[in-house]
Amino acid sequence: MKPLLVVAAVLTLSAPAFAQSRFEIGAGVAWTGGFDAGGLDALETRNPSTGTSPLTLFGTSSDVRPAIGASARAGFFVTPHLEIEGLAEYGRSTLRTSILDDFEGATGSEAENTIATYVFGGSVLYHFGSGRFTPFVSGGAGYLRQLDEEGRTMVTGTEVHGGGGIRYRLSRHLLLRADAGVSSRDKAIAFEEKRRTLPVVAAGVSYRF
Amino acid sequence: MTRLRTAAVAAALILSVPALDAYIKLGTRVGNSLIPIHWSAFPIRYFVTNRDVAGVTAPQLQQAVASAFATWGSVPDVSIPSQFVGFTGTAPLSGDGMTVVGFQNRPDLDRVLGSTSFTIDTVTGEVLESDIFLNSLFSWSVAAGGEAGRQDVESIALHELGHLLGLGHSALGETELFGGGRRVLGAEAVMFPIAFSAGNLNRAPRADDIAGLSDVYGGDAFRSSTGSITGRVTKNGSGVLGAHVIAFNPASGRMIGGFSLSADGAFTIGGLEPGLHVVRAEPLDDGEVGSFVDPTQPVDLDFKPAIFSRLVSVPRGGSASQIEVKVTPK
Numbered sequence: 251m252k253p254l255l256v257v258a259a260v261l262t263l264s265a266p267a268f269a270q271s272r273f274e275i276g277a278g279v280a281w282t283g284g285f286d287a288g289g290l291d292a293l294e295t296r297n298p299s300t301g302t303s304p305l306t307l308f309g310t311s312s313d314v315r316p317a318i319g320a321s322a323r324a325g326f327f328v329t330p331h332l333e334i335e336g337l338a339e340y341g342r343s344t345l346r347t348s349i350l351d352d353f354e355g356a357t358g359s360e361a362e363n364t365i366a367t368y369v370f371g372g373s374v375l376y377h378f379g380s381g382r383f384t385p386f387v388s389g390g391a392g393y394l395r396q397l398d399e400e401g402r403t404m405v406t407g408t409e410v411h412g413g414g415g416i417r418y419r420l421s422r423h424l425l426l427r428a429d430a431g432v433s434s435r436d437k438a439i440a441f442e443e444k445r446r447t448l449p450v451v452a453a454g455v456s457y458r459f
Numbered sequence: 460m461t462r463l464r465t466a467a468v469a470a471a472l473i474l475s476v477p478a479l480d481a482y483i484k485l486g487t488r489v490g491n492s493l494i495p496i497h498w499s500a501f502p503i504r505y506f507v508t509n510r511d512v513a514g515v516t517a518p519q520l521q522q523a524v525a526s527a528f529a530t531w532g533s534v535p536d537v538s539i540p541s542q543f544v545g546f547t548g549t550a551p552l553s554g555d556g557m558t559v560v561g562f563q564n565r566p567d568l569d570r571v572l573g574s575t576s577f578t579i580d581t582v583t584g585e586v587l588e589s590d591i592f593l594n595s596l597f598s599w600s601v602a603a604g605g606e607a608g609r610q611d612v613e614s615i616a617l618h619e620l621g622h623l624l625g626l627g628h629s630a631l632g633e634t635e636l637f638g639g640g641r642r643v644l645g646a647e648a649v650m651f652p653i654a655f656s657a658g659n660l661n662r663a664p665r666a667d668d669i670a671g672l673s674d675v676y677g678g679d680a681f682r683s684s685t686g687s688i689t690g691r692v693t694k695n696g697s698g699v700l701g702a703h704v705i706a707f708n709p710a711s712g713r714m715i716g717g718f719s720l721s722a723d724g725a726f727t728i729g730g731l732e733p734g735l736h737v738v739r740a741e742p743l744d745d746g747e748v749g750s751f752v753d754p755t756q757p758v759d760l761d762f763k764p765a766i767f768s769r770l771v772s773v774p775r776g777g778s779a780s781q782i783e784v785k786v787t788p789k
Contacts, residue, residue, distance in 0.1 A: 288709075288710075290710070294631065294632065294633065294645030295645055295661070295665070296645045297643045297655045298659045299656035299659060300635075300645075304645065305645025307645075307739075308707075310709045347770060352764065354764045356763065356765055357763050357766065357786075358765050358767065360766075361737050362768070362770060363735055398735065398770075400779070402777075402779065403733065403734055441709040441735075442710070
């Protein structure tokens with residue numbers, strides 16, 4: 251009976267003060283930065299007798315505005331410092347095309363569409379220290395899916411992310427969490443296909459079992 | 460007897476416009492339906508008039524026509540084989556059972572470079588014969604790079620062969636008043652009704668031309684890989700007849716046009732790549748209205764060009780949701 255008590259005491263001392271359980275779930279809000287969406291101008295072949303450059307019926311400039319969304323996470327502490335977690339994120343943003351220099355002065359200067367973004371993935375987190383404030387670094391990858399507002403245009407791709415953050419222990423089970431990092435995505439609903447790296451900031455609440 | 464009846468009807472066909480999937484296609488009315496005219500018997504067997512004009516021999520004309528046929532024939536997923544049968548002394552006139560391309564001196568048509576006529580089966584829309592004349596009132600050239608002051612035979616033949624294949628005019632072009640007529644500033648279709656100035660070439664079909672041809676002759680591959688936009692153009696709540704509506708894909712730069720061809724302002728633009736498009740409506744004021752649609756219809760030219768406020772999402776093999784493009788009076 252006595253040896254068992256000693257072992258239990260040692261385990262308690264070696265674990266972080268807040269790490270009563272290996273499981274944690276959380277939810278929060280996320281902000282993802284916008285980006286230039288690329289795109290071409292509406293050009294007509296010039297009658298060479300009237301000029302040399304193509305005739306611009308109208309120009310375009312397109313960008314995807316920052317997205318605001320929600321995230322949910324479920325984590326498992328492999329060790330007191332090392333955590334793996336699964337995540338799901340949803341965000342909505344606007345793809346906006348500005349019409350420039352319409353040849354005939356058309357009314358209306360913008361056209362837009364709402365883009366919904368879903369990310370399902372996982373991360374590995376390493377926590378430093380074990381106090382009330384616990385900083386961490388993280389990295390991971392995910393599956394990316396975007397849909398326009400009618401669900402008719404869709405892209406799927408992958409994303410990798412990295413960054414860091416901090417946890418603040420409010421109580422025995424409740425924690426606040428803030429993340430900042432970047433998400434590099436190989437696809438997007440846009441007019442130019444290329445990998446884009448976007449800033450991501452998130453904040454939320456976690457529950458440690 | 461049947462052939463004569465079809466020929467008589469064919470003369471009025473050029474202004475009949477089927478309101479099908481985009482573009483202006485030549486068609487015939489059967490009951491309440493408009494059927495696009497088309498070739499069913501392939502290869503399209505054609506003759507070339509054995510007549511030289513200044514700067515162009517009959518064999519050179521034949522080469523240019525063959526090249527223009529080959530250009531249309533190179534449109535992906537479209538099969539429209541053609542065959543040069545031989546030279547003929549017959550003029551390019553309808554009703555003789557021969558499809559003929561040739562020069563004719565038409566001083567009465569001093570603004571017409573070329574024209575196409577048809578003999579069709581008025582029930583099926585099948586083309587039985589089609590004839591193209593190039594007006595020898597003008598100076599012509601077959602020089603590879605064009606020749607100053609002379610119209611390029613292949614460019615004009617390409618346009619007229621577009622008609623022969625069933626295409627009407629595209630409105631994807633801008634013009635200015637010049638020398639008592641209109642001069643093209645730019646065009647994004649070989650089927651624009653006004654040619655580039657003499658000396659210039661226009662030998663490559665654009666997205667609008669290709670979509671139009673594919674709509675007539677394309678198969679399932681074309682229809683399953685492209686989509687369409689449907690909607691209405693309205694002004695003060697009422698439909699606008701005769702608006703030209705452009706769908707532009709900023710990702711590829713391709714533009715394809717359609718027309719509102721009914722009193723409620725309904726339009727369809729087909730043959731579009733899947734993805735988001737900018738939609739723009741404009742009046743048909745860059746050419747004679749009659750070169751696009753039936754001029755006896757109350758075509759509305761009194762509105763400002765307008766950009767639709769949404770990026771319209773075109774699905775693969777389907778149609779985008781109905782949109783309403785609201786325009787305002789000038």
